[in-house]
Amino acid sequence: MKIDELMVGDWLYITDHPMRKEAKQVKPEHFLRSLVVFEPIPLTLEILEKNDILYEKQSYYYVIEDDKDLECTYYIQQVQGDWTIGVDIGAYDCSAFARIKYVHELQHALKLCGIEKEIII
Secondary structure: OHHOOOOOOOEEEEOOEEEEEOOOHHHHHHHHOOOEEOOOOOHHHHHHHHOOEEEEOOOOEEEEEEEOOOEEEEEEEEOEEEEEEEEEEEHHHHEEEEEEOOOHHHHHHHHOOOOOOOOOO
């Protein structure tokens, strides 16, 4: 994992402790250099549930947010052991998705979708 792949506010493990990247650490050379090991936090069911991303039985996915104005649903689901995040646009009967593994990737996807959701670890 490279530090320049992260945005301010992203969650990651720093020496086995979950922490967030701070604004003052935007430049890689300012980010704790090589004194510690940092790794991505794997996305888990527990993290989804802690953030009120709940399973929708009739849809077979976890709903992140429903946007009634755009008639779309932002969701995440497991496919063959991997997580996929997507947007289901019901009015046009289409769906788009991307494969993700880590909490910071979920945070990036939410930001790209314009969803202001604070992730809790």
